[in-house]
Structures are given as C-alpha cells and as structure tokens.
Amino acid sequence: MLKSLQTNWFSNIRGDLLAxxxxxxxxxxxxxxxxxxxxxxxxxxxxxxxxxxxxxxxVGGRPGMISAATGAMALLMVTLVKEHGLQYLLAATLLxxxxxxxxxxxxxxxxxxxxxxxxxxxxxxxxxILIFMAQLPELTNVTWHVYAMTAAxxxxxxxxxxxxxxxxxxxxxxxxxxxxxxxxxxxxxxxxTVGDMGELPDTLPIFLxxxxxLNLETLMIILPYSLGLAVVGLLESMMTATIVDDLTDTTxxxxxxxxxxxxxxxxxxxxxxxxxxxxxxxxxxxxxSGGRTRLSTLTAGVFLLIMVLVLDQWLVQIPxxxxxxxxxxxxxxxxxxxSIKNLKEHPLSTNIVMVVTVVVVVATHNxxxxxxxxxxxxxxxxxxxxxxxxxxxSEFDQNTDTRTYKVVGQVFFSSSxxxxxxxxxxxxxxxxxxxxSRAHFWDITAVGALDKAVIKFRREGADVEVLGLNEAxxxxxxxxxxxxxxxxxxxxMGGH
Amino acid sequence: xxxxxxxxxPLQVVACIDGSQAALxxxxxxxxxxxxxxxxxxxxxxxDEEKYPARxxxxxxxxxxxxxxxxxELVELDQQRSKLALKQGHxxxxxxEQRVRADGVDRVNQRQRHDELAGSLVxxxxxxxxxxxxxxxxxxxxxxxxxxxxxxxTVIRSVHRPVLLVPDxxxxxxxxxxxxxxxETAFRSIELLAGTPVxxxxxxxxxxxxxxxxxxxxxMARARDxxxxxxxxxxxxIRQGADVEKTxxxxxxxxxxxxxxxxxxxxxxxxxxxxxxxxxxxxxxAKKPLVILR
Numbered sequence: 001m002l003k004s005l006q007t008n009w010f011s012n013i014r015g016d017l018l019a020x021x022x023x024x025x026x027x028x029x030x031x032x033x034x035x036x037x038x039x040x041x042x043x044x045x046x047x048x049x050x051x052x053x054x055x056x057x058x059v060g061g062r063p064g065m066i067s068a069a070t071g072a073m074a075l076l077m078v079t080l081v082k083e084h085g086l087q088y089l090l091a092a093t094l095l096x097x098x099x100x101x102x103x104x105x106x107x108x109x110x111x112x113x114x115x116x117x118x119x120x121x122x123x124x125x126x127x128x129i130l131i132f133m134a135q136l137p138e139l140t141n142v143t144w145h146v147y148a149m150t151a152a153x154x155x156x157x158x159x160x161x162x163x164x165x166x167x168x169x170x171x172x173x174x175x176x177x178x179x180x181x182x183x184x185x186x187x188x189x190x191x192x193t194v195g196d197m198g199e200l201p202d203t204l205p206i207f208l209x210x211x212x213x214l215n216l217e218t219l220m221i222i223l224p225y226s227l228g229l230a231v232v233g234l235l236e237s238m239m240t241a242t243i244v245d246d247l248t249d250t251t252x253x254x255x256x257x258x259x260x261x262x263x264x265x266x267x268x269x270x271x272x273x274x275x276x277x278x279x280x281x282x283x284x285x286x287x288x289s290g291g292r293t294r295l296s297t298l299t300a301g302v303f304l305l306i307m308v309l310v311l312d313q314w315l316v317q318i319p320x321x322x323x324x325x326x327x328x329x330x331x332x333x334x335x336x337x338x339s340i341k342n343l344k345e346h347p348l349s350t351n352i353v354m355v356v357t358v359v360v361v362v363a364t365h366n367x368x369x370x371x372x373x374x375x376x377x378x379x380x381x382x383x384x385x386x387x388x389x390x391x392x393x394s395e396f397d398q399n400t401d402t403r404t405y406k407v408v409g410q411v412f413f414s415s416s417x418x419x420x421x422x423x424x425x426x427x428x429x430x431x432x433x434x435x436x437s438r439a440h441f442w443d444i445t446a447v448g449a450l451d452k453a454v455i456k457f458r459r460e461g462a463d464v465e466v467l468g469l470n471e472a473x474x475x476x477x478x479x480x481x482x483x484x485x486x487x488x489x490x491x492x493m494g495g496h
Numbered sequence: 497x498x499x500x501x502x503x504x505x506p507l508q509v510v511a512c513i514d515g516s517q518a519a520l521x522x523x524x525x526x527x528x529x530x531x532x533x534x535x536x537x538x539x540x541x542x543x544d545e546e547k548y549p550a551r552x553x554x555x556x557x558x559x560x561x562x563x564x565x566x567x568x569e570l571v572e573l574d575q576q577r578s579k580l581a582l583k584q585g586h587x588x589x590x591x592x593e594q595r596v597r598a599d600g601v602d603r604v605n606q607r608q609r610h611d612e613l614a615g616s617l618v619x620x621x622x623x624x625x626x627x628x629x630x631x632x633x634x635x636x637x638x639x640x641x642x643x644x645x646x647x648x649x650t651v652i653r654s655v656h657r658p659v660l661l662v663p664d665x666x667x668x669x670x671x672x673x674x675x676x677x678x679x680e681t682a683f684r685s686i687e688l689l690a691g692t693p694v695x696x697x698x699x700x701x702x703x704x705x706x707x708x709x710x711x712x713x714x715x716m717a718r719a720r721d722x723x724x725x726x727x728x729x730x731x732x733x734i735r736q737g738a739d740v741e742k743t744x745x746x747x748x749x750x751x752x753x754x755x756x757x758x759x760x761x762x763x764x765x766x767x768x769x770x771x772x773x774x775x776x777x778x779x780x781x782a783k784k785p786l787v788i789l790r
Binding site for chain 2: 018019022023025026157158160161167168169170171172173174243246247248249280281284285287288289290329330332333334336337338
C-alpha cells in the first residue's frame, strides 16, 4: 500500500510539479476557450477543469493523464445551453458522470478493442478540425488588428522555443498570451477580450445542486445530451490513456478510468462546472514536460485554480486573439498529420473508415456519431475481407455417381451467397456429399444457406449427405468462454 | 517449504547480482549455499528500469505530429538506456560466474530480466530454494553511509522462500543460531531447517528471548527433538531482555555465531509504520549474514 502510494504519487516529484505547472498554464486558455465554445461563462470551464483534474488525480486509472474541460465535450453542449440554459447543463453533467460510472462497473472500457486504429485517427483529426472551426467566429467580421494579433501569437508559440536558454524554460503559449495581453493593454486596442465573454471565477468553487425541476421532463431533456457526453468522454479518455500508455511504456486500468471520469464529472457538476474528459494535447504536454504520476495531474488542477484566483484582473484583459492562437496550436498539434501521408500507403478500406469518421463528425458536430459510423464501416470491411476466406472444391466419383463438395473456411452472412454459388445444382448426380469438416459456420445465415443447398439438391433428385456439420457449427454457439481456451484456437485455425 | 516442485527440475539457489559492493560477497555466499545444499546456482540480474525521463522539455507547445515525435524521442532514450544496462548486466553476470566457478560451483546459470526486483523474484519462486541478496544495495554505497538496500523490505514481504541476506565481506559460516519464538510458524521453520544439509556439522544455537517459563522450555524441548533427530549439534538458551534485537545481537557476539536465522514481518505494514518492526531493525544493524524465513 505504502509502496503503491509512493510510486503513484511521489516517485518523480520534481518532474511532476514542473509538468503540472506547465499544464496548468496551458489549461487556463483552453478552459476559457472551451467555455466560450459551449456558450457559458469562462468560470464554468475553469471550475470544471480544476475539479476534474483534482478528482481524477485520485480516482483515475491512468496516472499522468490530464483531464479537464474539453473541446469534444463542449461541442456537444452547445444546443443544450442555448435552448435550456446553464442549470440544465449542470444536471446533464451529473447524469453523464452516473452513466460513466455504470460503464466502468459494466467493464465497457474493454469495448475499446472494437475501435480500430483508423477510427481513432479519424476521431483525433475530426477533433482537431472542430477545435479549429470553433475559432472561426472569432476571426470573421473583425478588424485587421485581430488577424495581426493572431498571427503574432502563432509566431511566438512556434518560434519562442528556439530562443536560446529561455525558450526551453518558459512555456511558449504562456509567453504568447502575456505578450499579446501586454501589447493590447499598452496600445489600448479595441478588440474583444476574455472579459467580454462572461464572468471569471472570483471565489473558490462552491457546492451547488443544479437548479432544475426534478421530473421526467428534465430527464428527457438532458438524457440524450448526457448519453452523448458520456460516450464521447469515455472514448476520448480511453484513446488518450492508450497514447499515454505508449509514451510512458506503462499500463493503465481502463475500467477504473471510466469510473474515475464519472466521479470527476459528478464533482464538476456539483461545483458548477461543465462536463469534461481526458485531453490528448494536454496529456502529451504533460508527458513531454516530464510528468508521470498522479501528482502531476493534481498539481495541474490546484495550480490552475490558484492562478485563476490570483490573476483574475489580468485574465479579463487577455485578448481573444491570443486564445485563438493557442487553440490553433492545440488543433494543429492534435491533428495526426502522419495520417495524410499514410493515405497513399494504407489500403483503401482503412482510408475510407478514417475519412468517413472525420466527415460524419464534422457534419454532425458529434464525435460519437463519427466513431459509430467508423466502427460500423470498419466491421463491414472486415466481414467482407474474412468472407473471402472461404473456398469450395469438388470432385466426382464415377463408380458411385457421387459429387463431393469440400468446404474450407469461414461461412457467415457475408460469404453465404458465395457458398451457395459454389454448388452446381444443374448437374445430374445420384449422390451429393457436402464435407464441412474444415469449414466454420458462424451464424444462422450460414446454416440457412446450407439448408437451402440441401433442399435444392434433393429437389433435383440427389441423395445428400452432410459430413462434419457438428464441428462446423460449433462456432455458432455463443459461448465465448470456449473460444478463449488455448486449444480452441488450434481447432479454429487448422480445421478439425 | 517442502519440495513440491522437485519434479520441475532441481530447485536452485538464486543469487541476485547488481552493481553494488555486496555483489562479490553475494557470489561467495551463494556458492557456499549451493555447495552445502547440493543445488545448482542461478545468477540473476534484474534490470529495474528507471521509468522517468532524463530530459524534459517544458516549452508547453505541441507542433506538427507532436505525439509521433515525442514517442520516437522517448523510445530512443529508453533504448539507449536499456542497451547500456543490458551490456553492463552481462558483464556483471560474467564476472559473477567466473567467481562462483572459482569457488567450486559447476552448475551455474545466468538470467537477466526486465522487471522490478520483487516481481521477478516472485515469478522465480517455483524454481528457487533460496534467494541470496546483499544487505546493502546499489544506492547505498553512493552516499557512503550503510543503508539497508532500498528494495529489501518489499522483497522480503513478497517472496515465500528463504532469503539469505549477506554483508559486503564474505567469511565462511561455521555456526548458526535460530531466533525462536515458539509459534507455529517457528516450528515450521524448524522442520525446514532440519531438512536441509546446510547446518550439518556446525554448532546450532536455539535462542528464545523473554521470561524463562515452563511453557517456553516445553517448546524449546520440542524444537530440539526435531533438530536432534537430524543429528544437529543443538545448544539452547533462553535470554531475558526487553529489546529483542539487542538481546539477539548480544548472544550472537558472545558466542561468535556467523549466521542468524529468523522469521520475518509477523505484522502488517500499518503496524510496522506505527511501531516499527524487529525485522527492519535487525536488517539495519546486521553485520553478519541473516537468513529470513517467511
């Protein structure tokens, strides 16, 4: 117990504290920006980020991963906030947490294995595009000052790290915000600032039960949003956990992370924050800055709140252009640029899955729909591919006037038509033998196709004998436990 | 601990080699134990990897393909580090093998594992009869002071085989004593000890600490009978003293005993955290080899 406490919290103190501070500084502009996307006061996102980061540090299943208010979640709330207001958002956040905890207990974290790599890439790219698109309103119908500020901001973010000595010590997004705020205040530019977007936190968050009527009507309003939020939150969290796993060469507890996200969202909802989830970009920044344990996540949350409370007079002065620059950086950093290069090398089906995921998300502004479309499409492509692994050979024995068909491979909904076509029903023979001992029948469609074949042969006047049906259809029985045994694999791979 | 696993090939004496000063003495003691027991010797080096970055970049921005770049960078760093550690480990193992062969052991194996020490010892348990570890770890000699190896407690708590903890210098053990408390666990230890040939032909002391009562005398006699049946030369003593650790050490010095055998960690970690444990204190003050029985 002490040992795990030690490794999970205090094994990398210096790196974690430093990384936590870097992440907190990067989180502030993002939390403000995501609140603005969702259409709520910046304080809602800041409280949420504080609460989620702190809670997940204790209850999450992936040490070193950063969770807070995110763009993916903010995009799902827009309509709810517009039509019903903040209180319903808080209620929806609570319900989201409940769904996520249930998902954790049902061990749905394991379902991530159905989400193929191309869907993950599509999700990430779509997220980047959505974050970028969310910045466009700030860049339309504005004076040239805003464009200049944004361009200067991007310049600072990408070029500052090359400045000797200080470049590696100060987070460049922070430098961008400080410089642009300073310039805007000094010149007295009349451009939009964070203060124009709504209220900032002036106290510690307080415990609040959402002010909504507790009835079925409320439930029906928030239910669809909560479901979407829960799914998207878990998806992004699981994907981020995988990324952090890879980067740090360690493992995470998926189901604990699901429950943790739920608890964190309930906490956020009760403290007046919006729903959030794990953040890919921030988690990468954390790992890059040397954060590895739970301490880094906790530091990020606590330091974020301290900064916000201390700096509240200054935060309102931040020009929106500076935030836009930071968010463009986040969007560029999130986008998987390698996937564009890979379009040439990867098979067409993979590319289609990725592109469809992106298109559906951008069209619906809902990451859950995109993932659903991607997963469905990927499964169809897979079924189609596996369907090719079926062959029927036949030989004729003149002495007994017997035609023997040997079926090898996978027979299921996708290959059953091909299975039927392989039989020559027009041939006039006395006996037909269908040898299935090296075939697998995966579903009822396959059995139906066999029945059809047998009936057709009988109508043509042949006597039909089916060999090895029991072994072949053993796979239909949905007792997955059997397939998990080591020798079951041999049976499936090598025939019977 | 019985020989349940005998069928899976002979059980081995596992010597845990690292870069500390104690490594040579671990080799010698392991060679001694392997010869006394007639078991082959396994030299083990565990690459307990550093999980934390050596270099950090706090620029806090993410550029094009940030994830891929970072992954490549981290993988490369780890690879360099591990390659070096692997090579160093091979050298250490080779040196250790030479040493134990010179000590007269001819059945020697080497093994390297990527894991933490306690974890890899637990996974080796089915093929191990005894683990030999240095009292002072790699970290201790750096600071100059003689601290107990940082992982000893975790190891002792997790493995269920006897552990021989050795000091930095080797002297061949010529006598042994068992710290005996009359408990059922202690009687199981007695049976285990009676079953090995290690203590044949050396004076064996059976020591209890506490009030001299009839109950203790009875337990003592029972233990003695078991040991005497295996023709061990047993001396028994009951010593009074409030401080168990100090009393045992006094007895050890008085009779010039080379090897102290004791059970370990009868209590939970919580209790240890609050009141400390005899075992930990014994580890901290030991100057001669210790056998810890679980």
